[in-house]
Amino acid sequence: MSKLLEFSGGDDFCPGGYVCPSPMDSILFLSLGHQVDVYFPSRKRSRINAPFVFSGEKVEEKKQASIEVLPDECLFEIFRRLPVGGQERSACAGVSKRWLMLLSSICRDELSTIKSGEASEPEEGGNATAMQIEPIKSDKKDGFVQSNVSEAETEVLDNKEGDGFLSRCLDGKKATDVRLAAIAVGTASRGGLGKLSIRGNNSFRGVTDSGLKAIGRGCPSLKALSLWDISTISDEGLFEVASGCHQLEKLDLCQCPGITDKSLMAIAKSCPNLASVTIESCLKIGNESLQALGKYCPNLKFITVKNCPLVGDQGIASLFSSAGNHLMKVKLQTLNISDMSLAVIGHYGEALTDLALINLQNINERGFWVMGSGLGLKKLRSLVITACQGVTDLGIEAVGKGCPNVKQLCLRKCTFLSDNGMVSFVKAAVSLESLQLEECHRISQAGFFGILVHSAGKLKALAFENCFGMKDLAFGVPALPPCNSLKSLSIRNCNGFGDASLAVLSRLCPNVVHLNLGGLNGVTDYGLLPFVQSCDAGLVKVNLSGCVNVSDKTISALAKLHGETLELLNLNGCGCVTDASLAAVADFCSVLRELDVSKSRVSDFGIAALAGGSAIQISLQILSLSGCVLASDKCLPYLHKLGNNLKGLNIQQCVGISHRGVDLLVERLWWCDILS
CATH class of the missing domain: 3.80.10.10 (Ribonuclease Inhibitor)
Structure with missing residues (x-):
């Protein structure tokens, strides 16, 4: 073989000397079999993809330098010095999940004040310059970039504080920490995140405190936060929201068993603009939270507390004694409160315009009587009472006298309320415009017509539903003055209401424009036709x-x-x-x-x-x-x-x-x- 390699040959085969000047180049021969070796001289530069370099008889591995070898501490220092106002942060967030989570962990006060295109100021005698990273190009609209972060839709980032124009809602499987990190990194340049709603619990990779921390660090413009049915978060995440989102105005917490008074107290102290709070089925939130909300939130106007067993009279009393002069809308449902709470509401609820009391089983007649006699509900316009056994004739009459400006009253499942109580209330509440009674079975036709007669000509809407005490009139009714103000009449599923009652109504309600008689089996053409003919409006x-x-x-x-x-x-x-x-x-x-x-x-x-x-x-x-x-x-x-x-x-x-x-x-x- 060596003799063959030294053969110079003729011009017709391979002119120019030895076939292989160096014996090591014999590797370039292509073996086609046991008997034939053919050499093809290379006409293009060889393309070698393997990470090896051939140099003589030594084979060395080529090591590629990568920024990924840097620890998180170094990357953190690099990322916080990226120019503020450019797309560099969005480009970095699209590289990997690791980079995204690092960027989302940077607080606003840790960022450098470098603007895009400007050089950074030297630190401690250094001569550093701003790091320029070419932004990743993308065909996606709305600022999204292609990246290795499979779950995150990383948006264009600008770290200047926005006004909170953007809204994001994550439901079910979409609610993950990676998505929250992407939202925190990417919403600033497009107005800033203003509203965030997370609904449903993802059992596989659900939202944890890490995701809420990213929102707290990167979304200072957040104004509304809703957390529904999330069992994987605790106080740790809300602490970060309290620390970074001082513009928060609305907070909804529903079925969050891991949240306690500590984090809600922190939000109350750090978010003075808080105006609306809803706490529902949070088993570890109690009186201390309501006390803090009343003490530290001067703009609090709307609050709903539902199914929180730790909330009692102390919490309600502290809330109203501190914030009663600015609370406007309050809803209390399924709480362990007593007559004392209603007494405090009646005394301190000076600014209340809307009050809803639902399923409060420990409140008796005395509570409603004291609330009405407290004379503090002068501005109350809407009152809803549902499934409260303490509503009696005496209590509802006192409420009517103590709330002279109430315009809307809704009573549901008040089994001890009778005709006398309702007529007394209508006489006292001279501003009443809308009355709705549902499943109040002691109200009869006498109470129904008494309400129309004594409504002082101001009642505009009257609704009765599932009131089984309504029995069709079997006696004559004297001439009654018409209720010309009534525009809407609804009598649904009151099986005792029939033609005789409808005939009387045809003389009392000439200006009705909305009529609902759903489910009245006893009504026929004999009673309905005169009513239709009497509606002049x-x-x-x-x-x-x-x-x-x-x-x-x-x-x-x-x-x-x-x-x-x-x-x-x-x-x-x-x-x-x-x-x-x-x-x-x-x-x-x-x-x-x-x-x-x-x-x-x-x-x-x-x-x-x-x-x-x-x-x-x-x-x-x-x-x-x-x-x-x-x-x-x-x-x-x-x-x-x-x-x-x-x-x-x-x-x-x-x-x-x-x-x-x-x-x-x-x-x-x-x-x-x-x-x-």
Whole structure:
């Protein structure tokens, strides 16, 4: 072989001397078999991808220098000196998860004040210059960059403080620490993060204190924070929010068992702008938090405390004694408080405009009496009381006298309240405009008409629902003065209310424009028709769902008398309504927007008649035919004609309409939401 390598040969094979000047170059021979060796002289520079360098007989490994070999401490010092105002931080955050988390751990007061394009000032005699990093180019819109951080959508970063224009909501699996770090790093240049909502618990990689710390360090403009159903956070994360987010105005904590009074007290001390606080099902938050909120938050106006077993009279008393002069809206639900708390509210609630007391089982009649007698609720305008057994005639009368400016009253599940108490309240509360009673079974027709008579001509809305004490009148009623101020009347699922009571109402309520008689089985054409004829102002919204004894006679009269004002008509479950009603609606209801004839006797002919009305084709936006078994494929052309302006169509349980017909309708009315 050595002889062969020394052979010079002729010009026709390889001119110019030895085939291989150096014996080591014999590696360039390509072996094709046991008998043939062929040499191909290289015409291009060899491309070597392996990290080795051949030098003589020595083989050395080529070591590539990388910034990744630096410890976190060094990277931290580099990152905090990046120019403020450029895209360098966003570019670095897109390199890896490690870099992202390091950047998110830098507090605002640790950042250098270097601006983009400027040189850094030498530190301690040094001659350092600003580190310029070429930003990563990306085809993504909205400032997102391609990176190795698989879960983070790293946004363009500018470390100047924004005004809090951006909102972020993380639900379920999207709620992770990496995403929170990306939000903290990337929102500053686009107005700053103003609202953050985290809902749901990710059992695999959920939000922990590390994610909240990143928000606390990087989002000083945060104004609203909502944490719902998160069991993996504790006081440690909220401490960082309290330390860095001094502009916080709204805080919602719901089902966060790891949060205690310590962190909430820290937020109260560090966030003087706090105006709204909701604490729900937080088992470790108690009286100390409410005391701190009342003491350190002069702008606190709205507070909700629900299902917190550690909250008692001491916390409520401390809150109102300190913040009663600026608290405006308060909701207390399922708490272990007694009459003492209501006494404090009645005395110190000088600024209260809205008060909701729900499921407070330890409060008795004395508590409501003392609250009304405290004479501190002069500004109260809205009062909601639900499932409080202490509401009696004596207590509600005292509340009416102590709250002369109350305009809205809602009472639910007050089983000991009777007609005398309600009439006494209406007499005392001369400013009352809206009254809603639900599941108050001791209220009868006498109380109902007494409220109308003694409302001083100011009552605008009256609603009764599921009040089983309502029995239809079996005796004559003397002439009563009309309640001309009443605009909205709702009597739902009060089975005892029938034609006799409705006939009396027809003389008392001539100006009603919103009528809801849903679920009144005892109402027929005999009682409803006179009422419809007595409404002089023109009915706008009418709900007769479940009135199984109302027929076409009343509906046709309703369409003729109020067709120019009627915008909503609900006849769901009216089994006596047929095509004649739709024909009347098509002829007279020129401004009708919503029509529901579900589970009625409407057929293809009625739908055809409805489509024949040119005016209603323009105005009608929502049509429900659910459960109309008499409708078939023959009505599809008419539905298509109506559908030119429809936004919603319900044809569920229309067994006469085939699947092919539904598909054809969906294809033609692509702009309309169709339920099938």
